[in-house]
Amino acid sequence: MHRERVSENVFWFQSEVYAQVTAGVVAGPQWAVVIDTLALPEETVGMREFIEHELGVPVRYVINTHHHADHAWGNCFFPGATVIAHSRCRELLETRGKPSLEAARRQNPLLRQVKIVLPHITFASGEFTLRVGKKNLILSPATGHSEDGISVLVEEDRVLFAGDAFMPLPYVVDGNLDENVAAIKKIGRMGLENIIQGHGDIILRGEIDAAVKENLNYLAAIRKAAKTAARRRAPEEFLETVRIEECGKSRVYLGGLAQTLHERNLKVLVSQMQDEEDEE
Helix, strand or coil: CEEEEEECCEEEEECCCCCCEEEEEEECCCCEEEECCCCCHHHHHHHHHHHHHHHCCCEEEEECCCCCHHHHHHHHHCCCCEEEEEHHHHHHHHHHHHHHHHHHHHHCHHHHHCCCCCCCEEECCCCEEEEECCEEEEEEECCCCCCCCEEEEECCCCEEEEECCCCCCCCCCCCCHHHHHHHHHHHHCCCCCEEEECECCCEEHHHHHHHHHHHHHHHHHHHHHHHHHHCCCCHHHHHCCCCHHHHCCCCCCHHHCHHHHHHHHHHHHHHHHHHHHHHC
């Protein structure tokens, strides 16, 4: 697991095992806030041990940026902590997370010690603020990757934990392309020092404009490709010709998962467009 100090009392963690998924910690003098949990129990426990032994404080709050397994299934490894999330995150962990975990346990014995812990505090719109020592955390909706997505801004440092609303490769299979475009544009206007992506490396201030543009161009490219495919008699054959590189991204992103996610993006968009045509 990689770890880096982003600013005073703000830390970033990145999995070396699964899709470069990230998590964060903001520490105060008496307690800390965890932002997302990692994919595997051993990495999440390692993060907790760093907080308790190296920073010397307990974890009082865990924030889930959305309900997906690699960001929320580690809640159980912070016993006694209060979990904060979007209200829809709580619903989706209940209806999707629990059955998904049961299925995953049969495939991966490492998950036998995992249990779903539902958020205790939720909000549905607007902003939710939390004070941690000298840091003010502002939680706000950041949908597009998922309908329950939120971001966490460390206001004084202009550091944004963007969740999966901002990734090396935008992924909209469980979300909405237009909402993801809106979220990325909003992030680009925030005057940030750093973007902590839900997966991948930290984006520095001088890299933000280019990263925003690249992600918006990618979403525009797959929208155009999906529209073309939806008009074909054999859309699947056309989609096979739409290479990720032609859409401005690399297949090496996310530990090599980028190509698979790209293909899923295209298939879902074509299906959505065909459904819209059928409704008309």
